[in-house]
Amino acid sequence: MDRKAGGRTMKLVRQLGISALALGLGAPFAGSLFRTQPRGLDLDSIARAIDEGSDHVSARQLAEWIRDRRPGLRVIDVRSPAEFRDDPIPTAENVPIDQLAKSHFAPGQTIVLYSQEGAHAGQAWVMLRSLGVTQAVFVPGGLADWRDEVLYPLLPPNASPAERSRIEALSHYFGGSPRIGAEQGGNVASATRIGHGSRRRGC
Numbered sequence: 780m781d782r783k784a785g786g787r788t789m790k791l792v793r794q795l796g797i798s799a800l801a802l803g804l805g806a807p808f809a810g811s812l813f814r815t816q817p818r819g820l821d822l823d824s825i826a827r828a829i830d831e832g833s834d835h836v837s838a839r840q841l842a843e844w845i846r847d848r849r850p851g852l853r854v855i856d857v858r859s860p861a862e863f864r865d866d867p868i869p870t871a872e873n874v875p876i877d878q879l880a881k882s883h884f885a886p887g888q889t890i891v892l893y894s895q896e897g898a899h900a901g902q903a904w905v906m907l908r909s910l911g912v913t914q915a916v917f918v919p920g921g922l923a924d925w926r927d928e929v930l931y932p933l934l935p936p937n938a939s940p941a942e943r944s945r946i947e948a949l950s951h952y953f954g955g956s957p958r959i960g961a962e963q964g965g966n967v968a969s970a971t972r973i974g975h976g977s978r979r980r981g982c
Contacts, residue, residue: 834917854871855873856868889916892915932957
């Protein structure tokens with residue numbers, strides 16, 4: 780399977796999973812979804828956001844927002860407090876998924892949700908949409924994406940100097956160490972870390 784086909788498959792899986800979750804969340808609020816749509820749960824807008832890709836943001840984009848101190852940015856880790864203490868993303872606050880419904884979200888905020896590998900953050904996104912919070916997105920691969928795209932990104936050997944410099948600078952800002960190497964069949968054949976070590980920079 781080539782990368783483009785794989786991307787379409789992953790998008791379909793995410794659409795099916797989140798749509799199923801939306802239906803599951805909505806079921807307790809109404810006797811039948813075929814008779815009435817649960818109050819506050821706009822399945823059409825949820826499906827549209829998934830289809831357009833506006834339901835999520837990449838880890839690299841999030842890193843740029845944090846670095847640039849984007850106004851109104853609120854990064855939320857939905858894992859347990861114990862998991863959060865181990866390796867949070869800089870500037871993140873811990874709101875476990877079972878506490879989200881009790882939290883206040885101000886208009887104008889950009890809310891970014893993440894979890895260990897993305898599944899719980901996707902569920903949290905649907906929860907917020909069901910509560911009428913529309914300015915939220917999630918990181919699909921969670922902390923795994925943060926490590927692969929921000930802390931230890933792979934620099935292709937044929938990357939342009941400008942692209943290489945941009946990725947390296949972002950990684951170094953967060954105390955990361957980019958890798959350079961070749962990919963074979965989607966796997967890193969060989970990679971060597973370059974840069975400033977692993978100290979996380981405060982921001």
